[in-house]
Amino acid sequence: MLSAKAKTQLGNFLFVAPYMFVFAWLLVWPLMSGMGLSLFKADLFGGATFVGLENYGRLLSDPVFLQAVGNTFLFVLLCVPPLAIIPLILALLLNRSTRVAAFFRGVFFSSSVLSVTIVTLIWRMVLIPDGGFVANILAVFGLPPIPFFSDPGIVMGSMAIITVWWCLGLPMMLYLSALQQVPQDIYEAAALDNSRWWTTLTRITLPSISRTVVLVVIMQCVLQFQLFGQPQLITQGGPxxxxxxxxxxxxxxxxxxxxxxxxAAASQILFAIILLVTLGQYLLTRKRTGDA
Structure with a gap:
């Protein structure tokens, strides 16, 4: 006969077992399979030859892959700071219990529900140099169109503009949720002390939502390292x-x-990059906030 403690543990295990099975099936097993596959020279038709770490060696000397790594890091650097700062500013401005604030919260969040296909179609009409919205405005002032998608120097910046517009909504809502959890009596005490808005922001608001800021930065790093749809649909990786x-x-x-x-080897390197960047970011911010 099982003891009461053993019965409780068995019940807990049975309760989480379906979730753990699905988690292992959809995430853990594909990850392990990808690691194993990266050690083989394989094709879509089933032929596979064990080559060890040869695929990784080829990648580290492949100029196309190294260029892709550089493009990805550049894109993350262009996207993550705006996606951490602009939604915070919007959340501070829209943290009001008014109809106007509610309306603009809906406006800024609406872009987040669009698919990548719709987003790219919208921004192609805005940024293409042949009859695009920006090109028409420049033509009014007698200025030439800007080749947003054909100039190697600005194409990643164009992708970043599209992505920031698309992804503003979720970080803004996370910040709004965090701001609404800050006790109002702290602000009332600051007002009684005639605290300036900058002091209130830096000494009360930002420290109170620091965990949410860390969450947003880490989440955006993970998401933006996985950039695919925008360049695939607009430029096919060019120019x-x-x-x-x-x-x-x-x-x-x-x-x-x-x-x-x-x-598969390239995907494992991407996984390692995301893991190292987010882990390092988390440890750094945790140390700075004194949680270590």
């Missing part, structure tokens, strides 16, 4: 690979060149 991120490189290698083992 001259200037907008090809790591995920698009994996897609091209795996499903156009049929080199599945090579693509």
């Amino acid at each position: 001259n690979g200037a907008s090809r991120p790591i995920v698009l490189f994996i897609f091209e290698v795996g499903f156009r060149r049929w080199d599945i083992g090579y693509a």
Whole structure:
């Protein structure tokens, strides 16, 4: 006969077992399979030859892959700071119990529900140099159109503009939720002390929502390292690979060149990059906030 404690533990295990099974099936098993596949030279038709770490060596000397890594890091640097700061400013401005604030919260969040296909179609009409919205405005002032998608120097910046507009909504709502959890009596005490708005912001508001700021930064890093849809639909990685991120490189290698083992190795490197960046970011911010 099982003891009461053993019965409780068995019940807890049975309760979480379905979730753990699905988690292992959908996440853990594909991850482990990808690690194993990266050690083989394999194609879509089932042929596989064990090559060890050869795929990783090829990647580290592949100029196309190294360019994709550089493009991805550039894109993350262009996107994450605005997606951490602009939604915070919007949340501070819209943290009001008024109909106007509620309306603008809905306006800024509305872009987040659009699919990547719709977003790229909208921004193609805005940014294309041949009859686009920006080009027409520049033409009014007698200025030439800007080649947003054909100039290697600004194409990733164009992708960043599109992505920031698209992704503003969720961080803003996270900040709003955090701001509404800050006790109002703290602000009342600050007002009685004639505290300036900057002092209130830096000494009360930001420290109170610091965990949410860390969450937003880490979440955006994870998401933006996985850039794929925008360059794939607008530029196909061009011009001259200037907008090809790591995920698009994996897609091209795996499903156009049929080199599945090579693509799996690239995906493992991407996983390692995301893991190291987010872990380092978390440890750094945790140390600064004194939680270590």
